[in-house]
Amino acid sequence: MKIALFVTCLVDTMVPQVARATAVLLQRLGHEVVVPPGQSCCGQMHVNTGYRREAVPIVANHVRAFAGAEAIVAPSGSCVASIHHQQAAVARRAGAHALADEAAALAERTYELSQFLVDVLGVTDxxxxxxxxxxxxxxxxxxxxxxxxxxxxxxxxxxxxxxxxxxxxxxxxxxxxxxxxxxxxxxxxxxxxxxxxxxxxxxxxxxxxxxxxxxxxxxxxxxxxxxxxxxxxxxxxxxSTEEAVTPHQSTAPSLSHPTTPAAAP
CATH class of the missing domain: 3.40.50.11810 (Rossmann fold)
Known part of the structure:
Protein backbone atom coordinates (compact mmCIF):
# COMPACT_ATOMS: atom_id res chain seq x y z
CA MET A 1 0.00 0.00 0.00
CA LYS A 2 1.14 3.55 -0.74
CA ILE A 3 0.77 5.62 2.43
CA ALA A 4 0.92 9.40 2.65
CA LEU A 5 2.54 10.50 5.92
CA PHE A 6 1.00 13.56 7.55
CA VAL A 7 3.93 14.71 9.68
CA THR A 8 2.01 17.50 11.53
CA CYS A 9 3.54 20.90 12.18
CA LEU A 10 4.41 20.23 15.82
CA VAL A 11 6.23 16.98 15.05
CA ASP A 12 8.06 18.59 12.13
CA THR A 13 9.20 21.51 14.30
CA MET A 14 9.83 19.91 17.68
CA VAL A 15 10.32 16.15 17.38
CA PRO A 16 11.05 15.15 13.76
CA GLN A 17 12.35 11.77 14.96
CA VAL A 18 8.70 10.79 15.53
CA ALA A 19 7.92 11.23 11.82
CA ARG A 20 11.03 9.28 10.87
CA ALA A 21 10.05 6.46 13.23
CA THR A 22 6.56 6.34 11.72
CA ALA A 23 7.98 6.06 8.21
CA VAL A 24 10.53 3.41 9.24
CA LEU A 25 7.81 1.35 10.91
CA LEU A 26 5.41 1.46 7.95
CA GLN A 27 8.20 0.67 5.48
CA ARG A 28 9.31 -2.27 7.62
CA LEU A 29 5.78 -3.62 7.35
CA GLY A 30 6.14 -3.59 3.57
CA HIS A 31 4.48 -0.35 2.55
CA GLU A 32 5.63 2.60 0.47
CA VAL A 33 5.64 5.88 2.39
CA VAL A 34 5.47 9.28 0.71
CA VAL A 35 5.57 12.72 2.35
CA PRO A 36 3.52 15.20 0.29
CA PRO A 37 5.64 18.37 0.10
CA GLY A 38 2.72 20.81 0.22
CA GLN A 39 1.49 19.77 3.66
CA SER A 40 1.38 22.16 6.57
CA CYS A 41 -0.89 22.66 9.60
CA CYS A 42 -4.28 20.93 9.79
CA GLY A 43 -5.83 24.12 11.19
CA GLN A 44 -6.60 22.75 14.64
CA MET A 45 -4.94 25.53 16.63
CA HIS A 46 -6.80 28.19 14.62
CA VAL A 47 -10.18 26.54 15.10
CA ASN A 48 -9.62 25.86 18.80
CA THR A 49 -8.77 29.51 19.46
CA GLY A 50 -11.74 30.90 17.53
CA TYR A 51 -10.13 31.73 14.18
CA ARG A 52 -12.49 29.60 12.12
CA ARG A 53 -12.57 31.77 9.00
CA GLU A 54 -8.77 32.00 9.00
CA ALA A 55 -8.65 28.20 9.16
CA VAL A 56 -10.48 27.76 5.82
CA PRO A 57 -7.44 28.34 3.55
CA ILE A 58 -5.42 26.05 5.81
CA VAL A 59 -8.02 23.32 5.34
CA ALA A 60 -7.94 23.94 1.58
CA ASN A 61 -4.16 23.56 1.54
CA HIS A 62 -4.39 20.29 3.50
CA VAL A 63 -6.97 18.89 1.07
CA ARG A 64 -4.79 19.87 -1.91
CA ALA A 65 -1.66 18.37 -0.37
CA PHE A 66 -3.25 14.96 0.22
CA ALA A 67 -5.62 14.79 -2.75
CA GLY A 68 -5.55 11.35 -4.34
CA ALA A 69 -3.79 9.66 -1.40
CA GLU A 70 -4.98 6.11 -0.82
CA ALA A 71 -4.39 6.35 2.92
CA ILE A 72 -3.08 9.14 5.16
CA VAL A 73 -1.43 8.27 8.46
CA ALA A 74 -0.36 10.67 11.21
CA PRO A 75 1.43 10.04 14.54
CA SER A 76 -1.07 12.34 16.27
CA GLY A 77 -4.51 11.63 17.64
CA SER A 78 -5.05 15.35 18.10
CA CYS A 79 -4.47 16.32 14.47
CA VAL A 80 -6.39 13.35 13.10
CA ALA A 81 -9.31 14.25 15.39
CA SER A 82 -9.24 17.77 13.94
CA ILE A 83 -9.30 16.39 10.41
CA HIS A 84 -12.28 14.19 11.26
CA HIS A 85 -14.29 16.58 13.39
CA GLN A 86 -13.33 20.14 12.39
CA GLN A 87 -12.14 20.54 8.83
CA ALA A 88 -15.37 19.83 6.93
CA ALA A 89 -17.47 21.69 9.53
CA VAL A 90 -15.29 24.80 9.30
CA ALA A 91 -15.44 24.83 5.50
CA ARG A 92 -19.20 24.30 5.44
CA ARG A 93 -19.78 27.06 7.98
CA ALA A 94 -17.83 29.43 5.71
CA GLY A 95 -20.00 28.47 2.74
CA ALA A 96 -17.23 26.48 1.02
CA HIS A 97 -19.41 23.44 0.45
CA ALA A 98 -17.28 21.81 -2.25
CA LEU A 99 -14.24 22.07 0.02
CA ALA A 100 -16.28 20.65 2.90
CA ASP A 101 -17.20 17.60 0.80
CA GLU A 102 -13.55 17.08 -0.20
CA ALA A 103 -12.41 17.42 3.42
CA ALA A 104 -15.01 14.91 4.60
CA ALA A 105 -13.92 12.41 1.95
CA LEU A 106 -10.27 12.90 2.88
CA ALA A 107 -11.07 12.35 6.55
CA GLU A 108 -12.42 8.91 5.71
CA ARG A 109 -8.94 7.94 4.48
CA THR A 110 -7.04 9.53 7.38
CA TYR A 111 -5.91 7.48 10.36
CA GLU A 112 -4.04 7.87 13.61
CA LEU A 113 -1.08 5.45 13.64
CA SER A 114 -2.48 2.84 16.05
CA GLN A 115 -5.85 2.87 14.27
CA PHE A 116 -4.16 2.23 10.95
CA LEU A 117 -1.98 -0.58 12.23
CA VAL A 118 -4.75 -2.46 14.05
CA ASP A 119 -7.86 -1.67 12.01
CA VAL A 120 -6.52 -1.31 8.47
CA LEU A 121 -3.43 -3.50 8.40
CA GLY A 122 -4.79 -5.93 10.99
CA VAL A 123 -1.55 -6.24 12.93
CA THR A 124 -0.68 -5.84 16.60
CA ASP A 125 2.77 -7.44 16.58
CA SER A 240 12.59 -0.10 17.59
CA THR A 241 13.99 -3.54 16.82
CA GLU A 242 16.66 -5.74 18.35
CA GLU A 243 18.78 -5.37 15.23
CA ALA A 244 18.48 -1.61 14.99
CA VAL A 245 17.13 -0.07 18.17
CA THR A 246 15.77 3.42 17.61
CA PRO A 247 17.85 5.93 19.60
CA HIS A 248 16.27 6.39 23.02
CA GLN A 249 15.02 9.89 22.31
CA SER A 250 13.05 11.89 24.84
CA THR A 251 10.26 14.17 23.74
CA ALA A 252 10.98 16.47 26.65
CA PRO A 253 12.42 19.83 25.58
CA SER A 254 16.13 20.27 26.14
CA LEU A 255 16.68 22.39 29.22
CA SER A 256 20.20 23.54 30.02
CA HIS A 257 19.07 25.06 33.33
CA PRO A 258 16.16 23.04 34.72
CA THR A 259 13.96 24.83 37.22
CA THR A 260 11.49 23.60 39.79
CA PRO A 261 7.89 23.78 38.51
CA ALA A 262 5.29 25.85 40.31
CA ALA A 263 3.51 22.72 41.44
CA ALA A 264 5.19 19.35 41.74
CA PRO A 265 3.76 15.98 42.69
Missing part, protein backbone atom coordinates in the same frame (compact mmCIF):
# COMPACT_ATOMS: atom_id res chain seq x y z
CA UNK A 126 4.93 -5.15 14.44
CA UNK A 127 8.18 -6.93 15.27
CA UNK A 128 9.32 -4.33 17.80
CA UNK A 129 11.82 -4.81 20.61
CA UNK A 130 12.05 -2.32 23.47
CA UNK A 131 13.50 -3.63 26.76
CA UNK A 132 12.15 -0.97 29.13
CA UNK A 133 9.47 -0.51 31.78
CA UNK A 134 6.78 1.63 30.09
CA UNK A 135 3.49 3.24 31.07
CA UNK A 136 0.95 4.54 28.55
CA UNK A 137 -0.96 7.85 28.71
CA UNK A 138 -4.09 7.88 26.50
CA UNK A 139 -4.35 11.45 25.23
CA UNK A 140 -7.70 13.26 25.37
CA UNK A 141 -8.33 13.60 21.63
CA UNK A 142 -7.40 9.98 20.90
CA UNK A 143 -9.46 8.75 23.84
CA UNK A 144 -12.58 10.90 23.55
CA UNK A 145 -12.80 12.04 19.92
CA UNK A 146 -11.14 9.26 17.92
CA UNK A 147 -11.99 6.53 20.43
CA UNK A 148 -8.83 4.55 19.69
CA UNK A 149 -9.58 2.50 22.80
CA UNK A 150 -6.98 -0.13 23.64
CA UNK A 151 -5.34 -0.25 20.21
CA UNK A 152 -2.09 1.36 21.46
CA UNK A 153 -2.07 -1.01 24.42
CA UNK A 154 -2.50 -4.02 22.11
CA UNK A 155 0.52 -2.85 20.14
CA UNK A 156 2.62 -2.25 23.26
CA UNK A 157 1.76 -5.64 24.75
CA UNK A 158 3.19 -7.32 21.64
CA UNK A 159 6.56 -5.52 21.89
CA UNK A 160 9.28 -7.95 22.96
CA UNK A 161 11.15 -7.01 26.12
CA UNK A 162 8.69 -4.28 27.08
CA UNK A 163 7.26 -4.30 30.61
CA UNK A 164 3.93 -2.44 30.36
CA UNK A 165 2.59 -1.05 33.64
CA UNK A 166 -0.86 0.50 34.03
CA UNK A 167 -1.02 4.23 34.64
CA UNK A 168 -3.31 5.23 37.53
CA UNK A 169 -6.10 7.65 36.51
CA UNK A 170 -4.93 7.22 32.93
CA UNK A 171 -8.01 8.90 31.45
CA UNK A 172 -7.33 12.20 33.21
CA UNK A 173 -6.00 15.07 31.08
CA UNK A 174 -2.34 16.02 31.43
CA UNK A 175 -3.26 19.71 31.37
CA UNK A 176 -1.78 20.69 28.02
CA UNK A 177 -4.79 21.38 25.81
CA UNK A 178 -2.92 23.63 23.36
CA UNK A 179 -3.46 27.27 24.31
CA UNK A 180 -5.22 26.10 27.49
CA UNK A 181 -1.78 25.63 29.04
CA UNK A 182 -1.00 29.29 28.27
CA UNK A 183 -4.33 30.88 29.10
CA UNK A 184 -4.92 28.81 32.22
CA UNK A 185 -1.35 28.20 33.35
CA UNK A 186 -2.07 27.59 37.03
CA UNK A 187 -4.80 25.03 36.32
CA UNK A 188 -2.65 23.39 33.67
CA UNK A 189 0.28 23.14 36.07
CA UNK A 190 -1.90 21.55 38.75
CA UNK A 191 -3.21 18.99 36.27
CA UNK A 192 0.34 18.27 35.12
CA UNK A 193 1.44 17.73 38.72
CA UNK A 194 -1.27 15.08 39.17
CA UNK A 195 -0.30 13.38 35.92
CA UNK A 196 3.41 13.35 36.84
CA UNK A 197 2.64 11.91 40.27
CA UNK A 198 0.73 9.05 38.65
CA UNK A 199 3.49 8.44 36.08
CA UNK A 200 6.17 8.36 38.78
CA UNK A 201 4.10 6.00 40.94
CA UNK A 202 4.50 3.31 38.25
CA UNK A 203 8.33 3.45 38.50
CA UNK A 204 8.35 3.36 34.69
CA UNK A 205 11.46 4.35 32.77
CA UNK A 206 9.31 5.72 29.97
CA UNK A 207 5.91 7.33 29.60
CA UNK A 208 4.53 6.92 26.09
CA UNK A 209 1.55 8.31 24.18
CA UNK A 210 0.37 8.87 20.63
CA UNK A 211 0.60 12.67 20.75
CA UNK A 212 3.85 14.62 20.84
CA UNK A 213 2.08 17.65 22.31
CA UNK A 214 1.09 15.88 25.52
CA UNK A 215 4.49 14.17 25.72
CA UNK A 216 6.26 17.53 25.45
CA UNK A 217 4.11 18.84 28.31
CA UNK A 218 4.63 15.81 30.54
CA UNK A 219 8.26 15.42 29.52
CA UNK A 220 9.02 19.05 30.30
CA UNK A 221 7.64 18.64 33.80
CA UNK A 222 9.49 15.38 34.43
CA UNK A 223 12.77 16.85 33.20
CA UNK A 224 12.45 19.81 35.56
CA UNK A 225 11.97 17.37 38.41
CA UNK A 226 15.10 15.50 37.29
CA UNK A 227 12.97 12.38 37.74
CA UNK A 228 14.89 10.16 35.31
CA UNK A 229 11.61 9.16 33.63
CA UNK A 230 11.49 10.04 29.93
CA UNK A 231 8.69 10.52 27.44
CA UNK A 232 8.92 8.61 24.15
CA UNK A 233 6.34 8.59 21.37
CA UNK A 234 4.52 5.35 20.60
CA UNK A 235 5.89 5.40 17.04
CA UNK A 236 9.48 5.40 18.31
CA UNK A 237 8.84 2.36 20.49
CA UNK A 238 7.13 0.46 17.67
CA UNK A 239 9.94 1.33 15.26
Missing amino acids: VGAYYPHRVTYHPTCHSLRMLRVGDRPVQLLRAVRGLDLVELPAADQCCGFGGTFAVKNAETSTAMLADKMANVLSTHAEVCTAGDASCLLHIGGGLSRLRSGTRTVHLAEILA
Whole structure:
Protein backbone atom coordinates (compact mmCIF):
# COMPACT_ATOMS: atom_id res chain seq x y z
CA MET A 1 0.00 0.00 0.00
CA LYS A 2 1.14 3.55 -0.74
CA ILE A 3 0.77 5.62 2.43
CA ALA A 4 0.92 9.40 2.65
CA LEU A 5 2.54 10.50 5.92
CA PHE A 6 1.00 13.56 7.55
CA VAL A 7 3.93 14.71 9.68
CA THR A 8 2.01 17.50 11.53
CA CYS A 9 3.54 20.90 12.18
CA LEU A 10 4.41 20.23 15.82
CA VAL A 11 6.23 16.98 15.05
CA ASP A 12 8.06 18.59 12.13
CA THR A 13 9.20 21.51 14.30
CA MET A 14 9.83 19.91 17.68
CA VAL A 15 10.32 16.15 17.38
CA PRO A 16 11.05 15.15 13.76
CA GLN A 17 12.35 11.77 14.96
CA VAL A 18 8.70 10.79 15.53
CA ALA A 19 7.92 11.23 11.82
CA ARG A 20 11.03 9.28 10.87
CA ALA A 21 10.05 6.46 13.23
CA THR A 22 6.56 6.34 11.72
CA ALA A 23 7.98 6.06 8.21
CA VAL A 24 10.53 3.41 9.24
CA LEU A 25 7.81 1.35 10.91
CA LEU A 26 5.41 1.46 7.95
CA GLN A 27 8.20 0.67 5.48
CA ARG A 28 9.31 -2.27 7.62
CA LEU A 29 5.78 -3.62 7.35
CA GLY A 30 6.14 -3.59 3.57
CA HIS A 31 4.48 -0.35 2.55
CA GLU A 32 5.63 2.60 0.47
CA VAL A 33 5.64 5.88 2.39
CA VAL A 34 5.47 9.28 0.71
CA VAL A 35 5.57 12.72 2.35
CA PRO A 36 3.52 15.20 0.29
CA PRO A 37 5.64 18.37 0.10
CA GLY A 38 2.72 20.81 0.22
CA GLN A 39 1.49 19.77 3.66
CA SER A 40 1.38 22.16 6.57
CA CYS A 41 -0.89 22.66 9.60
CA CYS A 42 -4.28 20.93 9.79
CA GLY A 43 -5.83 24.12 11.19
CA GLN A 44 -6.60 22.75 14.64
CA MET A 45 -4.94 25.53 16.63
CA HIS A 46 -6.80 28.19 14.62
CA VAL A 47 -10.18 26.54 15.10
CA ASN A 48 -9.62 25.86 18.80
CA THR A 49 -8.77 29.51 19.46
CA GLY A 50 -11.74 30.90 17.53
CA TYR A 51 -10.13 31.73 14.18
CA ARG A 52 -12.49 29.60 12.12
CA ARG A 53 -12.57 31.77 9.00
CA GLU A 54 -8.77 32.00 9.00
CA ALA A 55 -8.65 28.20 9.16
CA VAL A 56 -10.48 27.76 5.82
CA PRO A 57 -7.44 28.34 3.55
CA ILE A 58 -5.42 26.05 5.81
CA VAL A 59 -8.02 23.32 5.34
CA ALA A 60 -7.94 23.94 1.58
CA ASN A 61 -4.16 23.56 1.54
CA HIS A 62 -4.39 20.29 3.50
CA VAL A 63 -6.97 18.89 1.07
CA ARG A 64 -4.79 19.87 -1.91
CA ALA A 65 -1.66 18.37 -0.37
CA PHE A 66 -3.25 14.96 0.22
CA ALA A 67 -5.62 14.79 -2.75
CA GLY A 68 -5.55 11.35 -4.34
CA ALA A 69 -3.79 9.66 -1.40
CA GLU A 70 -4.98 6.11 -0.82
CA ALA A 71 -4.39 6.35 2.92
CA ILE A 72 -3.08 9.14 5.16
CA VAL A 73 -1.43 8.27 8.46
CA ALA A 74 -0.36 10.67 11.21
CA PRO A 75 1.43 10.04 14.54
CA SER A 76 -1.07 12.34 16.27
CA GLY A 77 -4.51 11.63 17.64
CA SER A 78 -5.05 15.35 18.10
CA CYS A 79 -4.47 16.32 14.47
CA VAL A 80 -6.39 13.35 13.10
CA ALA A 81 -9.31 14.25 15.39
CA SER A 82 -9.24 17.77 13.94
CA ILE A 83 -9.30 16.39 10.41
CA HIS A 84 -12.28 14.19 11.26
CA HIS A 85 -14.29 16.58 13.39
CA GLN A 86 -13.33 20.14 12.39
CA GLN A 87 -12.14 20.54 8.83
CA ALA A 88 -15.37 19.83 6.93
CA ALA A 89 -17.47 21.69 9.53
CA VAL A 90 -15.29 24.80 9.30
CA ALA A 91 -15.44 24.83 5.50
CA ARG A 92 -19.20 24.30 5.44
CA ARG A 93 -19.78 27.06 7.98
CA ALA A 94 -17.83 29.43 5.71
CA GLY A 95 -20.00 28.47 2.74
CA ALA A 96 -17.23 26.48 1.02
CA HIS A 97 -19.41 23.44 0.45
CA ALA A 98 -17.28 21.81 -2.25
CA LEU A 99 -14.24 22.07 0.02
CA ALA A 100 -16.28 20.65 2.90
CA ASP A 101 -17.20 17.60 0.80
CA GLU A 102 -13.55 17.08 -0.20
CA ALA A 103 -12.41 17.42 3.42
CA ALA A 104 -15.01 14.91 4.60
CA ALA A 105 -13.92 12.41 1.95
CA LEU A 106 -10.27 12.90 2.88
CA ALA A 107 -11.07 12.35 6.55
CA GLU A 108 -12.42 8.91 5.71
CA ARG A 109 -8.94 7.94 4.48
CA THR A 110 -7.04 9.53 7.38
CA TYR A 111 -5.91 7.48 10.36
CA GLU A 112 -4.04 7.87 13.61
CA LEU A 113 -1.08 5.45 13.64
CA SER A 114 -2.48 2.84 16.05
CA GLN A 115 -5.85 2.87 14.27
CA PHE A 116 -4.16 2.23 10.95
CA LEU A 117 -1.98 -0.58 12.23
CA VAL A 118 -4.75 -2.46 14.05
CA ASP A 119 -7.86 -1.67 12.01
CA VAL A 120 -6.52 -1.31 8.47
CA LEU A 121 -3.43 -3.50 8.40
CA GLY A 122 -4.79 -5.93 10.99
CA VAL A 123 -1.55 -6.24 12.93
CA THR A 124 -0.68 -5.84 16.60
CA ASP A 125 2.77 -7.44 16.58
CA VAL A 126 4.93 -5.15 14.44
CA GLY A 127 8.18 -6.93 15.27
CA ALA A 128 9.32 -4.33 17.80
CA TYR A 129 11.82 -4.81 20.61
CA TYR A 130 12.05 -2.32 23.47
CA PRO A 131 13.50 -3.63 26.76
CA HIS A 132 12.15 -0.97 29.13
CA ARG A 133 9.47 -0.51 31.78
CA VAL A 134 6.78 1.63 30.09
CA THR A 135 3.49 3.24 31.07
CA TYR A 136 0.95 4.54 28.55
CA HIS A 137 -0.96 7.85 28.71
CA PRO A 138 -4.09 7.88 26.50
CA THR A 139 -4.35 11.45 25.23
CA CYS A 140 -7.70 13.26 25.37
CA HIS A 141 -8.33 13.60 21.63
CA SER A 142 -7.40 9.98 20.90
CA LEU A 143 -9.46 8.75 23.84
CA ARG A 144 -12.58 10.90 23.55
CA MET A 145 -12.80 12.04 19.92
CA LEU A 146 -11.14 9.26 17.92
CA ARG A 147 -11.99 6.53 20.43
CA VAL A 148 -8.83 4.55 19.69
CA GLY A 149 -9.58 2.50 22.80
CA ASP A 150 -6.98 -0.13 23.64
CA ARG A 151 -5.34 -0.25 20.21
CA PRO A 152 -2.09 1.36 21.46
CA VAL A 153 -2.07 -1.01 24.42
CA GLN A 154 -2.50 -4.02 22.11
CA LEU A 155 0.52 -2.85 20.14
CA LEU A 156 2.62 -2.25 23.26
CA ARG A 157 1.76 -5.64 24.75
CA ALA A 158 3.19 -7.32 21.64
CA VAL A 159 6.56 -5.52 21.89
CA ARG A 160 9.28 -7.95 22.96
CA GLY A 161 11.15 -7.01 26.12
CA LEU A 162 8.69 -4.28 27.08
CA ASP A 163 7.26 -4.30 30.61
CA LEU A 164 3.93 -2.44 30.36
CA VAL A 165 2.59 -1.05 33.64
CA GLU A 166 -0.86 0.50 34.03
CA LEU A 167 -1.02 4.23 34.64
CA PRO A 168 -3.31 5.23 37.53
CA ALA A 169 -6.10 7.65 36.51
CA ALA A 170 -4.93 7.22 32.93
CA ASP A 171 -8.01 8.90 31.45
CA GLN A 172 -7.33 12.20 33.21
CA CYS A 173 -6.00 15.07 31.08
CA CYS A 174 -2.34 16.02 31.43
CA GLY A 175 -3.26 19.71 31.37
CA PHE A 176 -1.78 20.69 28.02
CA GLY A 177 -4.79 21.38 25.81
CA GLY A 178 -2.92 23.63 23.36
CA THR A 179 -3.46 27.27 24.31
CA PHE A 180 -5.22 26.10 27.49
CA ALA A 181 -1.78 25.63 29.04
CA VAL A 182 -1.00 29.29 28.27
CA LYS A 183 -4.33 30.88 29.10
CA ASN A 184 -4.92 28.81 32.22
CA ALA A 185 -1.35 28.20 33.35
CA GLU A 186 -2.07 27.59 37.03
CA THR A 187 -4.80 25.03 36.32
CA SER A 188 -2.65 23.39 33.67
CA THR A 189 0.28 23.14 36.07
CA ALA A 190 -1.90 21.55 38.75
CA MET A 191 -3.21 18.99 36.27
CA LEU A 192 0.34 18.27 35.12
CA ALA A 193 1.44 17.73 38.72
CA ASP A 194 -1.27 15.08 39.17
CA LYS A 195 -0.30 13.38 35.92
CA MET A 196 3.41 13.35 36.84
CA ALA A 197 2.64 11.91 40.27
CA ASN A 198 0.73 9.05 38.65
CA VAL A 199 3.49 8.44 36.08
CA LEU A 200 6.17 8.36 38.78
CA SER A 201 4.10 6.00 40.94
CA THR A 202 4.50 3.31 38.25
CA HIS A 203 8.33 3.45 38.50
CA ALA A 204 8.35 3.36 34.69
CA GLU A 205 11.46 4.35 32.77
CA VAL A 206 9.31 5.72 29.97
CA CYS A 207 5.91 7.33 29.60
CA THR A 208 4.53 6.92 26.09
CA ALA A 209 1.55 8.31 24.18
CA GLY A 210 0.37 8.87 20.63
CA ASP A 211 0.60 12.67 20.75
CA ALA A 212 3.85 14.62 20.84
CA SER A 213 2.08 17.65 22.31
CA CYS A 214 1.09 15.88 25.52
CA LEU A 215 4.49 14.17 25.72
CA LEU A 216 6.26 17.53 25.45
CA HIS A 217 4.11 18.84 28.31
CA ILE A 218 4.63 15.81 30.54
CA GLY A 219 8.26 15.42 29.52
CA GLY A 220 9.02 19.05 30.30
CA GLY A 221 7.64 18.64 33.80
CA LEU A 222 9.49 15.38 34.43
CA SER A 223 12.77 16.85 33.20
CA ARG A 224 12.45 19.81 35.56
CA LEU A 225 11.97 17.37 38.41
CA ARG A 226 15.10 15.50 37.29
CA SER A 227 12.97 12.38 37.74
CA GLY A 228 14.89 10.16 35.31
CA THR A 229 11.61 9.16 33.63
CA ARG A 230 11.49 10.04 29.93
CA THR A 231 8.69 10.52 27.44
CA VAL A 232 8.92 8.61 24.15
CA HIS A 233 6.34 8.59 21.37
CA LEU A 234 4.52 5.35 20.60
CA ALA A 235 5.89 5.40 17.04
CA GLU A 236 9.48 5.40 18.31
CA ILE A 237 8.84 2.36 20.49
CA LEU A 238 7.13 0.46 17.67
CA ALA A 239 9.94 1.33 15.26
CA SER A 240 12.59 -0.10 17.59
CA THR A 241 13.99 -3.54 16.82
CA GLU A 242 16.66 -5.74 18.35
CA GLU A 243 18.78 -5.37 15.23
CA ALA A 244 18.48 -1.61 14.99
CA VAL A 245 17.13 -0.07 18.17
CA THR A 246 15.77 3.42 17.61
CA PRO A 247 17.85 5.93 19.60
CA HIS A 248 16.27 6.39 23.02
CA GLN A 249 15.02 9.89 22.31
CA SER A 250 13.05 11.89 24.84
CA THR A 251 10.26 14.17 23.74
CA ALA A 252 10.98 16.47 26.65
CA PRO A 253 12.42 19.83 25.58
CA SER A 254 16.13 20.27 26.14
CA LEU A 255 16.68 22.39 29.22
CA SER A 256 20.20 23.54 30.02
CA HIS A 257 19.07 25.06 33.33
CA PRO A 258 16.16 23.04 34.72
CA THR A 259 13.96 24.83 37.22
CA THR A 260 11.49 23.60 39.79
CA PRO A 261 7.89 23.78 38.51
CA ALA A 262 5.29 25.85 40.31
CA ALA A 263 3.51 22.72 41.44
CA ALA A 264 5.19 19.35 41.74
CA PRO A 265 3.76 15.98 42.69
